Amino acid sequence: MAIAATLSGRLAASPIIYNIVDFGAVNDGFTVNTAAINEAISTCAAQGGGQVVIPPGTFLSGTITLLSNVELHLATGSVLLASTDRADFPRQPQPTYRSLKDKGGWFALVYALEAQNIAITGKGTIDGNGAKQQPDPALFGGDLDGRPRNILFISCKGVRVEGVRMRNSGMWNQHYLDCEDLLIDRIEVYNHSNRNNDGIDIDGCRRVVVSNSIIDSDDDGITLKSTGPAPTEDVVITNCVVSSFCNAIKAGTESTGGFRNISISNCVVKPSRSKARPVFDTPRHGITGISLEIVDGGTMEGVTINNITIEGTECPLYIRLGNRARKYMEDVPTPPVGSMRNISISNLVAYNTGNFSSSITAIPGHYIENVQLSNVQFFNRGGLRPDDYIQSHIHVIEDERGYPQPTVWANLPSSLLFIRHAKNISLIGFQFGSKSSDSRPPIVAVDVDRLLIDKGLYSGPATRNVEFFVADNVHNPAVSEPLGWNKL
Known part of the structure; x- marks a missing residue:
């Protein structure tokens, strides 16, 4: 190179x-x-x-x-x-x-x-x-x-x-x-x-390679930040093993300058070796495997994630556009709502994960655009009782100014993927299931335009009277029920 x-x-x-x-x-x-x-x-x-x-x-x-x-x-x-x-x-x-x-x-x-x-x-x-x-x-x-x-x-x-x-x-x-x-x-x-x-923080840097490394941290593992006006751009993260009690591989939370041209590949996320109690009382197996976040202005675009294995963690994938709007200095203007677009995630395997559900969410009037998931597998632990999760998408708070982390929602009303305020989202070639029965619909979409879901395979326990896909204000959907899904 x-x-x-x-x-x-x-x-x-x-x-x-x-x-x-x-x-x-x-x-x-x-x-x-x-x-x-x-x-x-x-x-x-x-x-x-x-x-x-x-x-x-x-x-x-x-x-x-x-x-x-x-x-x-x-x-x-x-x-x-x-x-x-x-x-x-x-x-x-x-x-x-x-x-x-x-x-x-x-x-x-x-x-x-x-x-x-x-x-x-x-x-x-x-x-x-x-x-x-x-x-x-x-x-x-x-x-x-x-x-x-x-x-x-x-x-x-x-x-x-x-x-x-x-x-x-x-x-x-x-x-x-x-x-x-x-x-x-x-x-x-x-x-x-x-x-x-944290294990390592790359903050407002250009032309970066992080490779062949092992990181085990109490807080976030490999973290991309932009705490000032400079973007973090042209970054390669590859061939790493990452463990964290918080978020293993993350872009955020600070996002002032944004993130451009980020490639993450050939990485393993697994539970920490540490036997100590997490400092922040987070789950021992971690909160997220992959987190992509824009909450303090800035733009995220040109992100590719490929060949990732995630063992454990409560939430495999968390993609969030929010509006915390934190200024990086007191005398600078308040940042406008940022943007997220052009994200490709492929060949990802997540197993024995918790029940938070992966998510792609923005805020009213602002949309995450052009996200593709392909050739992915998600297998959670399941076993939830009805009072263990949010019963309906209408009860999932927007929390646009909150700290961007799936702990604010915990167990969402979906078992596989929750999508809200998004455009041009595709999930093609996927397998999913739960170790124990999960009564939630796998996919819930709210305020979404152009949604493609195809070539799925379900391999979990039989479900009873559960819809595969729940939609609210979804325009131009093309959703195919996965092979193996049934409502006994």
Whole structure:
């Protein structure tokens, strides 16, 4: 791939090596090595660049700042361990690029601003000591409370992160904001130590590849965001295994700049290995497998999702156009309602999932357009009693300004797919069923124009007096009842 070749060629084949021990770093896990590591990086950058090596051992540190043309290499057996003293993580200056999260200031273990040709490589571990990272009471609450990220790169170009293990961040594990030409490959993330423990956040970035990685997180897993005016665009996510107590692969919730040209393929979503209680009391097997969301303005278009396996999760697929209309800065205009169109999802298998039902929903007067699902399988657990789910679509609240997540509805009045305020939707070549009987109609459509449902196969328990398709204000439907469906 051209991106990989370009990025790998920017660092010299035999870089000059700067070992942090030569600058006074001590691997005892107690000595704070912030000054020594930063001196090694500064010296390396001043000499034109090279490789700063963290050798085997545990090196405690506060914020280290990566500079242009420097590769931070964590050798096998090395651990970069975050200090738990807030004084070791000074608040970084406000960057030129403004976004939603910067009003709380920026805090990170590994930080870079407007750097070029930088990398983090090796088989060592970055450990954020997250369970011991406490919020600063002088700052804002929530995710603006000063807990450090493991990695925070802002407005950087030519970024490579390969091979490293990441653990226990104080907040989001990795946050790449307004970056370009970003290659992340063969990383392994386990992040279950604090609130807001996302696995990775790609935010307002261009030309990005995330590949061959394993991510297990308490909060969202692989997350695309747009917390400022820049869109997240030209992104490939492939060959990853993702587990999350929240949403495994997600675009949102912040959507100011929108999302364009996103390709997600060859990924497995499965339950987390963690035995701990989820921080936010979310389902242990996760909320969603795939979430696509526009709620703060912006446009989502040109999304392809292919070859995805989802095991567990309450909701396999959640596509949502809302109108939370959150401004990314106080002095900017309130964003208008965004748009979502041109989304293709194929070769998706979801099994042993919960009963939330997948959904494609917008708000009155605004429509999601051009969504195609093809060659997909959905098998839920079923077994609901009549009082376990919303009985009719008229009771499904719009909630256009709410947080976009299927937990607001829980068990919808459909077992397979709920569609509302949409145009040009197709479901072609699908199999579905429930492990135990589910008395809900599989598909409910409300305020939909041009709906094609064809070539379905039902392989669940026999149903009694249940319609396959329930429609309200649906124009131009072409709906074929699936093979195997019956009303005994």
